[in-house]
Amino acid sequence: MRTTIDSYKSRAGRLDLEGIDFDDFRDQPLPPDALRTLRYMHDVEHHTVCYLRDLLLTPAHQDPEITSFLSCWVFEEMWHGEAIGRVLEAHGEPAGAPRIAALRHGRRRQQAFTTLSTIVSAAFAGRAFIALHMTWGAVNEWTTQAGYGRLSETAGHPTLRELLRRIMKQEGSHIDFYASEAMRRLGASSRAQHLTRFALSHWWRPVGSGVMPEPEVGFLVKYLFDGPKGAEALARIDRRVDRLPGQNDLHLLTNTVAHLPAA
Numbered sequence: 153m154r155t156t157i158d159s160y161k162s163r164a165g166r167l168d169l170e171g172i173d174f175d176d177f178r179d180q181p182l183p184p185d186a187l188r189t190l191r192y193m194h195d196v197e198h199h200t201v202c203y204l205r206d207l208l209l210t211p212a213h214q215d216p217e218i219t220s221f222l223s224c225w226v227f228e229e230m231w232h233g234e235a236i237g238r239v240l241e242a243h244g245e246p247a248g249a250p251r252i253a254a255l256r257h258g259r260r261r262q263q264a265f266t267t268l269s270t271i272v273s274a275a276f277a278g279r280a281f282i283a284l285h286m287t288w289g290a291v292n293e294w295t296t297q298a299g300y301g302r303l304s305e306t307a308g309h310p311t312l313r314e315l316l317r318r319i320m321k322q323e324g325s326h327i328d329f330y331a332s333e334a335m336r337r338l339g340a341s342s343r344a345q346h347l348t349r350f351a352l353s354h355w356w357r358p359v360g361s362g363v364m365p366e367p368e369v370g371f372l373v374k375y376l377f378d379g380p381k382g383a384e385a386l387a388r389i390d391r392r393v394d395r396l397p398g399q400n401d402l403h404l405l406t407n408t409v410a411h412l413p414a415a
């Protein structure tokens with residue numbers, strides 16, 4: 153069943169933190185690798201609004217259902233970043249505005265390049281860009297949700313597990329919208345299928361690439377997706393990508409991760 157924008161809007165909202173005791177992390181701190189992963193996730197969740205800025209320069213801004221979705225989506229992602237920031241703060245680490253401002257300042261040139269690339273790609277692709285954007289979003293949300301799931305298992309911290317469970321539930325709503333729109337829009341256009349297949353296989357990189365330093369991307373992928381459970385999580389996403397019109401046998405996640413520089 154197609155997930156409608158009305159269904160998503162009725163569920164969207166600020167992340168519920170009722171009963172989450174962030175002081176638990178002072179009594180039982182997370183291991184260094186889990187904290188390093190949360191720094192990454194904090195920064196990337198807060199970067200969503202910059203990604204949105206670029207998207208609104210494309211034909212996506214002309215579709216009212218897409219813009220309604222993006223309005224709620226960026227709000228939810230911001231609160232994911234805020235919640236993760238509270239975990240970092242409980243460990244005595246900087247989070248929120250000072251950390252985000254420093255990150256954006258350091259990535260000004262890269263961001264300008266990303267904005268320009270998005271505009272050029274959208275101008276070339278025309279209406280097919282929306283199908284590509286919805287597919288790209290689905291892959292990013294599948295990957296993000298799987299990453300949170302792996303972190304929850306690996307860190308083995310009850311309070312973090314509950315926090316991530318709630319975040320993952322909202323990521324699931326994002327997946328529903330992006331994936332159903334990708335399925336519908338790709339199914340209606342063979343040009344969109346070809347463009348999307350080309351863009352994914354040539355340019356897709358793990359969420360946060362181009363925002364976070366390369367060594368951090370390599371660390372995150374190795375920490376979360378190394379080993380049999382990580383490989384199974386990647387293969388599961390590959391099977392989902394395969395089911396999208398025109399995207400079969402891409403082995404997108406498995407191939408991309410295999411070709412990342414060693415951490």
Ligand SMILES: [Fe+2]
Nearest residue numbers: 197229232323
């Ligand atoms: Fe999120």
Ligand SMILES: [Fe+2]
Nearest residue numbers: 293322323326
């Ligand atoms: Fe999301």
